[in-house]
Amino acid sequence: MAPVSAPDHEIIVVTPEMNELRQQCYDIRIAVFVSEQGFSVDEEFDQWDEDATHLLLRLVPSLKPVGTVRPIRAPNYYKLGRLAVLKEYRQFSFGKALLLGVHDWVRADAIKNGCNGEVKIRAHSQLPVRGFYAKYGYISEGDEFDEDGALHQLMIATIKLD
Numbered sequence: 001m002a003p004v005s006a007p008d009h010e011i012i013v014v015t016p017e018m019n020e021l022r023q024q025c026y027d028i029r030i031a032v033f034v035s036e037q038g039f040s041v042d043e044e045f046d047q048w049d050e051d052a053t054h055l056l057l058r059l060v061p062s063l064k065p066v067g068t069v070r071p072i073r074a075p076n077y078y079k080l081g082r083l084a085v086l087k088e089y090r091q092f093s094f095g096k097a098l099l100l101g102v103h104d105w106v107r108a109d110a111i112k113n114g115c116n117g118e119v120k121i122r123a124h125s126q127l128p129v130r131g132f133y134a135k136y137g138y139i140s141e142g143d144e145f146d147e148d149g150a151l152h153q154l155m156i157a158t159i160k161l162d
């Protein structure tokens with residue numbers, strides 16, 4: 001059977017003042033992490049959310065929000081978290097598009113902040129999606145650990161800046 005092609009879509013960089021679009025990112029996370037996976041709302045939202053940049057993947061021309069991810073700059077590395085695609089829109093490469101969108105955002109942010117050479121992105125991968133991150137260059141480091149009641153694995157990607 002021929003593969004189903006992905007619906008037309010775009011990725012928006014949601015900056016902190018874009019409250020309405022940030023709420024759309026939150027709504028996707030509630031659908032995926034709270035309703036589907038059973039994490040609590042308290043676990044899902046943290047002190048970084050309001051001031052962070054979020055990426056929002058939405059369909060065009062409908063503007064229906066279907067995926068999100070949150071990159072954060074830490075002092076010596078970047079952190080990728082809250083990657084979620086609504087269940088009915090998986091396997092259209094939207095997860096890949098969001099992940100690579102984070103890589104582009106990190107590259108630009110790192111250069112703007114005077115970094116050169118390379119930077120690291122750390123992700124706490126749920127165990128069933130380790131293979132997804134591995135496809136895009138993330139390497140497992142250390143032992144599995146519990147986070148919010150689910151086993152996770154630290155996975156790290158190296159992003160070249162030149």
Ligand SMILES: CC(C)(COP(=O)(O)OP(=O)(O)OC[C@H]1O[C@@H](n2cnc3c(N)ncnc32)[C@H](O)[C@@H]1OP(=O)(O)O)[C@@H](O)C(=O)NCCC(=O)NCCS
Pocket residue numbers: 032082083084085086089090091092093094095096097124125126128129130131132135
């Ligand atoms: C993980 C997630 C974001 C992936 O998004 P997606 O849109 O379904 O994935 P994509 O279509 O972009 O997949 C890209 C590639 O990764 C592969 N892949 C997807 N999920 C995978 C998994 N769990 N394990 C291994 N490979 C996976 C796909 O088969 C595809 O490979 P291909 O290009 O060779 O065909 C999505 O499944 C999701 O939202 N899951 C629930 C939330 C979650 O667990 N988030 C991660 C928290 S750490």
